[in-house]
Amino acid sequence: xxxxxxxxxxxxxxxxxxxxxxxxxxxAVRGFDIQNFLxxxxxxxxxxxxxxxxxxxxxxxxxxxxxxxxxVIGCSLGFLAAVVVARWRxxxxxxxxxxxxxxxxxxxxxxxxxxxxxxxxxxTSKMVIAAVLCFFPMLVNTMRGLTSVSPSAIELMRxxxxxxxxxxxxxxxxxxxxxxxxxxxxxxVLAMIGAIVGDYFGGAPGAxxxxxxxWVGIFAFDQAWAGIVLASMFGIAFYGSVALVERLTxxxxxxxxxxxxx
Amino acid sequence: xxYAAPAPARPRLLRSERVRDGGLRVxxxxxxxxxxxxxxxxxxxxxxxxxxxxxQFEANDRTMPHIHDIVAQLFEPSRRNGPLLIDVLxxxxxxxxxxxxxxxxxxxxxGFGLGVLLAHSGLLxxxxxxxxxxxxxxxxxxxxxxxxxxVNPRLPDGLxxxxxxxxxxxxxxFFPVTINTMRGLQSVDPRALDLMRxxxxxxxxxLWKLRVPAALPFIFAALKIAxxxxxxxxIIGELPASIQDGLGGAILNFNQYYITSPxxxxxTNLIAALLGITFFLVVLLAERVIVRRAPEHVA
Amino acid sequence: xxxxxxxxxxxxxxxxxxxAGGVTAVQSIDLDVPPGAFVSLIGPSGCGKSTxxxxxxxxxxxxxxxxxxxxxxxxxxxxxxxxGIVFQDAVLYDWRTVARNIAMPxxxxxxxxxxxxxxxxxxxxxxxxxxFAEHHPWQLSGGMQQRVSIARALSFDPALLLMDxxxxxxxxxxxxxxxxxxxxxxxxxxxxxxxxxxxxxxxVFLSKRVVVMSPRPGRIAAIVDVDLPQPRNAxxxxxxxxxxxxxxxxxxxREGGLxxxxxxxxxGELVVAEExx
Numbered sequence: 001x002x003x004x005x006x007x008x009x010x011x012x013x014x015x016x017x018x019x020x021x022x023x024x025x026x027x028a029v030r031g032f033d034i035q036n037f038l039x040x041x042x043x044x045x046x047x048x049x050x051x052x053x054x055x056x057x058x059x060x061x062x063x064x065x066x067x068x069x070x071x072v073i074g075c076s077l078g079f080l081a082a083v084v085v086a087r088w089r090x091x092x093x094x095x096x097x098x099x100x101x102x103x104x105x106x107x108x109x110x111x112x113x114x115x116x117x118x119x120x121x122x123x124t125s126k127m128v129i130a131a132v133l134c135f136f137p138m139l140v141n142t143m144r145g146l147t148s149v150s151p152s153a154i155e156l157m158r159x160x161x162x163x164x165x166x167x168x169x170x171x172x173x174x175x176x177x178x179x180x181x182x183x184x185x186x187x188x189v190l191a192m193i194g195a196i197v198g199d200y201f202g203g204a205p206g207a208x209x210x211x212x213x214x215w216v217g218i219f220a221f222d223q224a225w226a227g228i229v230l231a232s233m234f235g236i237a238f239y240g241s242v243a244l245v246e247r248l249t250x251x252x253x254x255x256x257x258x259x260x261x262x
Numbered sequence: 263x264x265y266a267a268p269a270p271a272r273p274r275l276l277r278s279e280r281v282r283d284g285g286l287r288v289x290x291x292x293x294x295x296x297x298x299x300x301x302x303x304x305x306x307x308x309x310x311x312x313x314x315x316x317x318q319f320e321a322n323d324r325t326m327p328h329i330h331d332i333v334a335q336l337f338e339p340s341r342r343n344g345p346l347l348i349d350v351l352x353x354x355x356x357x358x359x360x361x362x363x364x365x366x367x368x369x370x371x372x373g374f375g376l377g378v379l380l381a382h383s384g385l386l387x388x389x390x391x392x393x394x395x396x397x398x399x400x401x402x403x404x405x406x407x408x409x410x411x412x413v414n415p416r417l418p419d420g421l422x423x424x425x426x427x428x429x430x431x432x433x434x435x436f437f438p439v440t441i442n443t444m445r446g447l448q449s450v451d452p453r454a455l456d457l458m459r460x461x462x463x464x465x466x467x468x469l470w471k472l473r474v475p476a477a478l479p480f481i482f483a484a485l486k487i488a489x490x491x492x493x494x495x496x497i498i499g500e501l502p503a504s505i506q507d508g509l510g511g512a513i514l515n516f517n518q519y520y521i522t523s524p525x526x527x528x529x530t531n532l533i534a535a536l537l538g539i540t541f542f543l544v545v546l547l548a549e550r551v552i553v554r555r556a557p558e559h560v561a
Numbered sequence: 562x563x564x565x566x567x568x569x570x571x572x573x574x575x576x577x578x579x580x581a582g583g584v585t586a587v588q589s590i591d592l593d594v595p596p597g598a599f600v601s602l603i604g605p606s607g608c609g610k611s612t613x614x615x616x617x618x619x620x621x622x623x624x625x626x627x628x629x630x631x632x633x634x635x636x637x638x639x640x641x642x643x644x645g646i647v648f649q650d651a652v653l654y655d656w657r658t659v660a661r662n663i664a665m666p667x668x669x670x671x672x673x674x675x676x677x678x679x680x681x682x683x684x685x686x687x688x689x690x691x692x693f694a695e696h697h698p699w700q701l702s703g704g705m706q707q708r709v710s711i712a713r714a715l716s717f718d719p720a721l722l723l724m725d726x727x728x729x730x731x732x733x734x735x736x737x738x739x740x741x742x743x744x745x746x747x748x749x750x751x752x753x754x755x756x757x758x759x760x761x762x763x764x765v766f767l768s769k770r771v772v773v774m775s776p777r778p779g780r781i782a783a784i785v786d787v788d789l790p791q792p793r794n795a796x797x798x799x800x801x802x803x804x805x806x807x808x809x810x811x812x813x814x815r816e817g818g819l820x821x822x823x824x825x826x827x828x829g830e831l832v833v834a835e836e837x838x
Contacts (some may be wrong), residue, residue: 013389021393038408094290098298104490104542105535106497109509112517112527117319124317152652155620160666161640170665174656189399196401197498201517212404228404247271252656252697 011185037221048226055211056223060230063195063208066123067238070130071191075132075184085139086146086172087164096143103136108194111201121205126198133194134187141186145179146172178253181246188242192235275314299329327525332532347526351512351533358496358508359537361424365431366492366497366541370485373436377443378469387444388472398437402495406430406502423505430499435488442484482549489541497534509534567632569721569753570594570617573745575626577612584727585778586612590626592772593782594753599744601625601756604782610757612721613779616618617755618646631720642670644721644822649729651706655696660685660694663713671676684712687746704735715750715824722754729759737795740766744793748774761814765789765796765806775811775817782817785810 022042028034029041036044047054085095111129118124149172157167201210208231215224306328308314309321319325336348344350376394380387410426417425450473458468500510509530516527575590587609594600602610609785615621616628619635630638638644645666653662660681667677685694689706698706707727716724728736740763756762764771765787775782787806789797797803 010388013385014392017389017393038412090290093287094294097287097291098294101539101542103487104493104538106490106494106538109497109513109531109534110493112513112520113531116520116524117325118316119318124319150650150652152648152650153654155615156646156648156652158620159618159639159644159646160669161642162669168668170668171654174654177656183292192399193401197403200403200501209401209404216404216407224404228400231404232396232399232403236396238397239399250656252699 001215003157036225037219040222044222045226045229048146049230050220052223052226056226056230059208059211059227060234062123062204063126063199064192065232066126066198066207067130067191067195067234069123069127070132070194071134071187071238073127074131074134074191076136076189078135078183078187079180081135082139082142082146083168086143092147093255096140099139099143100135103140107132109199111198112140114198115202117219120202123204126195126203126207128221129198130191130194133190137186138180138183141183142176145176148179149175154207158232177250181242181250184242185239185246187237188238192231192238210241300327302326324524325351326522327528332528335523335529340526347529350507351530354507354509354512354530355533355537357424358493358500358510359541361427361493361499361508362431362496362537362541364425364428365433365495366435366489368428369432369488369492370436370439372432372486373439373488374443374481376436376440378447380440381444381447381473392438394440397433402433403432403498403502406499409499410503411498423503424508425443426502427496427499428509429442431492431495434491434495438484438487438491439481442480443477443488446480447473449480450476478553480523482553485545486542486549489545490538493534493538509537567596567600568593568629569596569631569667570755571627571629572613572617573627575613575616575623575628577609577616577622578619580625587616588778588780590779590781594755596753597751598770599747599754599756600770600772600816601758601768602772602774603758603761603764604814605776606644606759607777608774609779610774613774614725614755614757617721618644618723618734627631631836638721642666642717643719644723645717645719645838647707647710647714647725647727649726651698651703651710653706653709655698657838658695658697659690659701659709662698662709663716665713666717680716684716687715687749688712689742693811693819702735705740707731707739708742711746715746718750720753722752723753724756726759728763736763737759737798741794743767749793761807761810762798762803765803765810771810780817783813785813 025039026041026043029039053065085091090204107129110132111125114125118128153171153175154167157171162170195207196209196212199207200213203210205211208227211229212224213219215227294309306321306326309326314321318441323331337350338347339345340347340350380391381505409430410423413426413429414422447469454472455468458472463471496508497510497513500508501514505511506515513527513534516523516530520527570590570592571594572590575587576585577587578585584834591614602613604610612621616623617630617635619630619639626812631641631643633641633643653659654665657665663681663684664677671788672680681694685691685721690705690708690712693701693705698709710727728739731739742766756764756767765785768787771785771787772785773785774780774782785806789800789806795827
């Protein structure tokens with residue numbers, strides 16, 4: 001019962017904002033007669049999502065697969081690279097500035113190049129973009145997590161004469177989980193955005209970004225906006241699934257248990 | 263999401279140790295550049311000799327131009343009888359930088375304001391935070407044409423076109439600033455708050471004298487993410503706005519000539535990368551001066 | 562366990578300096594800890610007592626001097642897991658339950674599951690945390706967390722127990738109660754204990770021998786033998802002899818270089834909190 005109350009307390013304002021927001025949006029569009037190019041009414045978006053669902057959803061899934069592929073590859077590589085790099089302090093100091101600088105590079109500017117490398121219409125070039133976008137946040141976050149262990153915990157392990165591998169497996173890895181999930185959540189959104197923006201520079205005919213661009217070009221704004229909303233929904237769902245996994249695996253962490261003393 | 267921890271305070275080192283540390287850093291940095299160069303040329307060499315193919319990809323002058331060719335291209339004319347590529351790109355970079363900087367400042371102020379608002383009201387936070395997070399899932403590139411059409415007529419003549427791009431850049435900038443401002447403001451030790459209340463301080467003083475200074479490290483951590491993001495936003499924003507003068511336009515332009523002259527696109531990307539890094543370094547420098555805490559290599 | 566008669570810990574002329582600038586933490590320490598003894602190290606902040614403890618545990622390398630722990634070098638004693646250590650911060654792993662926290666060293670030593678479960682049960686009984694085996698650290702109070710830490714340190718039956726101000730973060734009442742429990746555990750397990758503390762009354766209550774250290778560079782200023790009868794309990798704290806010993810330790814601390822009449826701490830000397838028994 002107390003749990004239910006907490007749930008309501010946490011989510012009711014957001015739900016209320018959603019309901020009022022949609023109502024105001026619908027009202028404003030009709031009342032001010034806003035062109036459906038700029039912003040269609042929520043009702044017409046929902047209608048289009050249903051009426052064009054075949055086309056829309058297959059496009060969204062296509063792009064989602066690009067994003068997912070890139071996510072898996074980029075995050076795994078980023079994690080592994082962090083495990084290797086975190087081991088040696090010198091290597092860490094050498095790599096960190098590059099990892100940070102790479103985060104400052106507009107990766108998306110490389111989309112035309114990956115298109116040239118792997119072909120415009122295949123999934124590969126967008127997957128590569130998504131993977132690169134995911135790699136660096138994962139690298140930085142995982143590295144931070146692996147090195148954030150308290151010195152006392154390490155001293156304790158040394159007093160047990162534990163070897164490096166044991167320390168890694170039993171202490172560093174579990175304590176880095178919050179950071180790893182933080183990186184994963186950032187990566188979900190980056191992967192999705194990367195896939196869609198990558199499409200803009202040229203992509204398969206069935207990809208969501210390409211379709212949205214095409215619809216804008218032929219003034220099919222209902223479809224374009226429906227596509228945009230769908231892209232966002234996929235991004236949110238992707239993020240949400242990772243957050244759910246986090247909640248399930250890290251029930252012990254303060255941020256999940258709300259730092260309550262039971 | 264996109265919340266970056268502030269850099270931990272570093273212990274004070276002796277001057278001799280700092281100099282040696284600095285020298286080591288520079289050395290490692292140059293070594294790193296050399297390693298990257300080596301990896302590039304090495305990979306290309308191996309791939310070419312063994313005829314390695316990854317799907318459609320094979321290494322040659324078109325797909326992996328030599329680094330020295332790319333750099334050399336900068337000093338070639340950008341088109342027949344035209345100005346040098348590097349001059350063209352320099353102007354383009356400045357143009358994009360202008361859009362990005364304005365977008366960055368706009369996004370930073372909006373982000374800061376939102377962060378202050380959300381930090382002060384748990385209700386507002388619970389109500390609006392999910393949508394602020396969700397806003398970043400909207401592919402801004404797809405929405406950009408609409409933004410341009412809506413914003414442009416409302417701008418004074420001098421700001422037309424690139425003003426809309428600045429708005430798009432601001433869109434990518436405000437989010438990390440909002441999240442981190444919120445966390446930073448809420449990170450204050452409750453006892454420090456009690457102390458302020460015991461002085462009968464107004465909410466306003468508490469904000470500016472206690473919370474904001476405490477939040478500065480967090481805010482700068484966010485600004486370091488936001489600065490390059492504003493460059494990305496500017497480049498992306500230029501595309502649907504069909505702006506020729508910036509790096510986005512240059513990328514689209516040279517993309518069309520990629521088959522005949524791949525090095526031009528690569529050179530453009532190099533300049534774009536340098537622009538992003540420059541923005542990052544500017545914020546890093548500002549952090550050093552304002553927060554006076556030597557930033558660790560942590561975003 | 563330890564070889565009969567031989568001191569469990571033997572330090573000869575141990576010195577530790579840090580860094581090129583040469584901050585000397587401890588200087589020329591000679592100390593013997595007999596088997597089964599309870600020895601306290603007390604001194605002002607910065608006198609190096611924690612450093613000394615870590616030297617015994619081979620967590621810090623001495624600059625010079627000889628150390629014999631359980632008849633071996635400190636390093637070998639560590640590799641053979643001859644000691645358990647308890648820090649001021651319980652250092653429990655949030656993602657493990659109490660039972661699995663206690664089992665951690667046993668897992669590392671390759672004990673099989675049945676043996677581990679058996680020993681964990683024993684340890685939980687020893688520190689009187691029955692019913693909390695499946696709890697997580699954050700669900701326990703500070704005192705309870707320290708008890709888990711002690712249980713963990715003793716789980717593999719080491720000859721030696723090193724404790725670095727384990728009750729320093731707790732309130733006075735909890736501290737006094739845990740002191741009593743620690744003595745009970747000590748008697749039941751028969752280990753040798755080296756105990757670092759800031760608190761004069763705690764040192765006198767717990768130990769057979771109080772080693773008083775001087776401010777940095779830490780030297781042994783005095784050794785006070787505590788002849789209070791065993792077993793000790795709450796009443797012991799009210800005996801006249803207890804007060805006498807507390808006063809004697811306090812005097813030795815002052816003589817060792819701690820001067821409470823000085824308003825500003827001198828070089829390396831810091832004022833220790835005065836204890837009112």
